[in-house]
Amino acid sequence: MDEKLKRELIAVVGKEQYTESLLDMVSYSYDASEHSHRPACGVLPRTTEQVAEVLKLAHREKIPVVPRGAGTGLSGMAIPVKGGIVLDLSRMNEILEINIENRLAVVQPGVVYDDLQNLLAPYGFFFPPDPASGKVSTLGGNVATNAGGLKGAKYGTTRDYVLGLTVVLPDGRILKTGSRAMKSVSGYDLTRLFVGSEGTLGVVAEITVKINPRPAATSTALATFDDLGDAGNALTEVMHSGIIPSALEILGREALLAINRNTDLALPEVDMMILVETDGYTRQETEFQMEKVIAVFQRNNPREIKRAKNQKEADELWRARKSAYAVLARMKTHFVLEDVTVPMSNITALLKGVQHIAKERNLQIATYGHAGDGNLHPQILYDGYDPDQVKRMEKASEDLFRVAIELDGTLTGEHGIGLSKAPFMTLEHDAVAMEVMRGLKRFFDPHNILNPGKMALEDETSGSAGSAERS
């Protein structure tokens, strides 16, 4: 880092909030993806004004700045692929306001998802997006990636709850978007433009979110199916039943086999396990919904249906689904967790496609995910020290994206584009859409300093994933 710029950055954030230590640089070089690249330094601002001053300096010097929350992203979104400054927002972690009367909360971007949830609980309220990384991921990261979770089908994703933002633009100007009102059609929807923009257009410095009253009751059940076709029909029929479950999760055969080999859960080795949860404000309400869903399962040749009688039994039914990621992550030296999403009626076709790809590429791919919104997580397991397996993994990912797009789906329902999916943006978005996205990037960030090298936004890279190394 240039000495003059270093002194100026320290003057803005203070000595304690500036780092070049090797340990920190290595930590900042990773997120939860397979990519890595070291920055030159890290700064940890505490206020919006400090963020603005840091960006003014970076804009003047044309130096890259990469916003970072908790670094749990799975697509290399927070990797400082072109070096420069990591803007670590984890110390901007104050919950500024809980306003039950107006059903909203105002937070700084470094607040951890679960910390907001825990503060809302005594009021009987919750913030619904519910990413599985909620124990550690930050609300700034959740906004920048439009995070979603298990309850997406019924409650939507982060995008549906952001009322307004304070955003620092790449040149240091401070922009306020949206309002505290529940509805607004005033001007362009700038809030939504920033949600999911992966830190490429501006730095989110304050977030106003809508909150919901927490349903007081849930019912949980599990069904297993020997045949993928029957399971697929059951899922489609649930959609016709008039009920929107609060969770509708699936585990495919490969995932069940892998969990059995690595735990004592002794799961049935079937084509599909479906876990369903209904929620409401009374027990009667949730049971009414659950009966309708179970009637659907019964019509579609299940091997078994289990219904939880109490919370302990419900937790037991959830165990297999909740253990999937961690169990699979330990099975090989490396893995890639995809998050392709298709219209619900194409889930079975996607699962068949995954089986075909696994066979063709001779790789283990275990699938689980959120059937309620068509968002599946095929987890590709491979040995990252074996170049042949790495090559086959890359091919399998590409095959998967092609299958998802052919099935009217999308590259990513949760984890974003970042570096991992940048080369495939043009599979999903036509030339006009790419031109508009690149034009927006140029408008907000003419020097391309904010999180450069991501989302195929640079004309010259034309969908290339940049120069990050795979670890």
Ligand SMILES: Cc1cc2nc3c(=O)[nH]c(=O)nc-3n(C[C@H](O)[C@H](O)[C@H](O)COP(=O)(O)OP(=O)(O)OC[C@H]3O[C@@H](n4cnc5c(N)ncnc54)[C@H](O)[C@@H]3O)c2cc1C
């Ligand atoms: C075990 C595990 C489970 C996961 N489960 C889910 C899940 O259920 N649903 C889901 O959606 N994702 C999930 N993820 C992915 C990840 O947790 C989410 O993408 C999360 O929103 C990232 O938050 P973060 O604070 O870690 O952000 P980071 O990884 O630090 O950053 C992610 C992106 O956001 C940008 N960014 C961060 N903060 C700001 C800011 N204040 N302003 C502008 N840009 C910013 C970064 O530049 C980067 O582009 C999971 C990840 C893991 C490891």
